[in-house]
Amino acid sequence: MPYSIDVDQLRTFLAVAELGSFTKAGDAVHKTQSAVSMQMKKLEERIGQPIFVKDGRNSRITEHGRRLVEYARRMITLNDETLSAFHEPEVAGRIRLGLPDDYAERLLPQVLAAFNRLNPCINLDVECSSSNEIGRRIQKGELDVGIVTSGDCSSLPGQIVRREPLQWVGSREHIVHDQRPLRLAVGPTTCSWRKDGIAALDQQKIQHQVVYTSSSAAALSGAVNAGLAIAILPASALRQGQRILGEKEGLPPLPPCDITIIRSPVAIEPVHDALCHHIVTSIGNVSIEYNDALAEAAE
Numbered sequence: 001m002p003y004s005i006d007v008d009q010l011r012t013f014l015a016v017a018e019l020g021s022f023t024k025a026g027d028a029v030h031k032t033q034s035a036v037s038m039q040m041k042k043l044e045e046r047i048g049q050p051i052f053v054k055d056g057r058n059s060r061i062t063e064h065g066r067r068l069v070e071y072a073r074r075m076i077t078l079n080d081e082t083l084s085a086f087h088e089p090e091v092a093g094r095i096r097l098g099l100p101d102d103y104a105e106r107l108l109p110q111v112l113a114a115f116n117r118l119n120p121c122i123n124l125d126v127e128c129s130s131s132n133e134i135g136r137r138i139q140k141g142e143l144d145v146g147i148v149t150s151g152d153c154s155s156l157p158g159q160i161v162r163r164e165p166l167q168w169v170g171s172r173e174h175i176v177h178d179q180r181p182l183r184l185a186v187g188p189t190t191c192s193w194r195k196d197g198i199a200a201l202d203q204q205k206i207q208h209q210v211v212y213t214s215s216s217a218a219a220l221s222g223a224v225n226a227g228l229a230i231a232i233l234p235a236s237a238l239r240q241g242q243r244i245l246g247e248k249e250g251l252p253p254l255p256p257c258d259i260t261i262i263r264s265p266v267a268i269e270p271v272h273d274a275l276c277h278h279i280v281t282s283i284g285n286v287s288i289e290y291n292d293a294l295a296e297a298a299e
Contacts, residue, residue, distance in 0.1 A: 007079045009043045010072040011118070012036055013051065017069055018114040019282055020058045027281040028114055073117070080120045092121035093271035098134035099126070099147040102217030102237040103259065108147065111282045115275060122271050130215040132190045135262065144267040145275060150258035151192025158262035159276075162283050164234040166193060166254035168245040174227030177249045185212035185223035185231045193257065197232040200252040234259075259283070 015025035016036065026036045044051050051065035061069075099108065104126065112124065127143065131152035137143045138156065146153075150160060170177050182201065186194040194210075201208045212223040220231045221239050230245060234257040238244070245251050261276055 003046060005046055005075070006039075006043070007076060009039045009046075010076055012039045013043055013065075014069065014072050014076065014117050015114055016040065016052065016059060017061050017065060018110045018117070020060075020110070022059055024282055028118060028278060076117065077120070091119060091270050091274055093269060094123045094125065095267075095271055095275055096125045096127070096142070096144045097146070097275070098129060098137060098143040100131055100134070100149070100215075100217070101128045102234070103147050104128050105218065108279075108283070111279060114282065115278045118278070119271075119274060122274065124275075130188070130190070138262055138264050141264050141266055144264050144272055146262045147279070148260055148262060149192055150260040151196070152190060153260065153262060156262050158260035159280065160258045160260050161280050162259040164236060164257045164259065166196065166232055166234055166257045167238065168197075168230055168249075168251045168254065169221075169224055169233045169238060169242050170230045170245050170249075171225050171227050172241050172243050173225075176227060176230050177245050177251065181207040181209040183211045183229040184208055185214070185220045185229035186210055187215055187220070188213060191215070193232045193234075196255050200254060204252050206250075206252070 012025060012029050012031065015028045016022060019025050019028060022033050022036045022040070025031075026033045029036070031039075040052060047064065047068065049064035050062050051068055052059040053062055054060075097112075112126070115122075116124065129137075131146075131148035134143060134146040134148050135153035135156050138146050147161075148156075148158070150158070168177070176183055184197070186197065188194070198208065211229050212220070214220055214223075217233060217237045220233065221237065221242070223229050224231045225239070225241055232254065247253065261279055263272060263276065
């Protein structure tokens with residue numbers, strides 16, 4: 001006779017699978033790391049197959065674990081739907097979240113997916129725009145929470161939740177960095193990455209020319225990969241096929257990029273607290289895909 005599976009173990013399992021760390025998963029589901037480890041050990045015993053293997057500080061999901069993910073999602077969804085049909089949810093509501101496309105694509109997908117699994121009664125409306133525009137809409141009350149580049153919204157109070165190095169980024173297939181004037185693909189004039197990069201070049205008297213402007217990190221990466229220019233991007237925006245350029249290529253060091261969470265003055269409900277707490281505790285962990293791209297770029 002088949003045994004039943006503990007839904008709470010499955011919820012913790014998804015948190016580990018999506019956040020990549022027992023510690024981060026424990027913060028998300030309000031359990032100690034040892035409790036998470038014990039739950040995963042019991043789940044593996046129940047499944048009869050290994051679902052995680054250690055990969056440095058993180059835990060990498062196995063093929064059996066990947067198979068379990070979709071079953072776990074379906075079981076948790078049905079469990080939550082059943083309970084919500086008979087009980088009022090403790091935390092429910094709608095949050096309007098704004099963030100730039102580079103953070104939306106590379107840094108936060110797993111974090112937001114985990115939040116959705118853990119808080120099925122909170123609806124997230126995600127809008128992608130520039131940090132400057134997100135800050136403006138936060139001030140007008142059109143968005144509740146924003147994840148922004150700190151330098152682009154310095155007039156707004158917020159909490160720095162992540163610091164990343166800014167990088168000069170070029171294509172592995174094209175040599176552009178040794179040409180003068182140096183061709184740049186950068187954000188609009190309000191972009192702090194652009195300001196920092198140009199200031200560094202001016203200080204070392206390196207001739208440069210802006211040949212491609214976009215507020216989209218994906219568009220800037222496209223220009224880099226096509227060999228049109230080099231770009232100034234944070235670590236989380238690096239893509240496969242790109243390389244980090246530095247002092248040995250004759251380029252000056254860049255300051256770090258601070259990623260900040262900002263809130264509308266009216267975003268004071270428990271749903272907003274829940275999202276901000278989840279982002280703060282989880283944003284330090286990013287996907288394996290990002291780590292692979294960064295490792296390749298640094299070679």
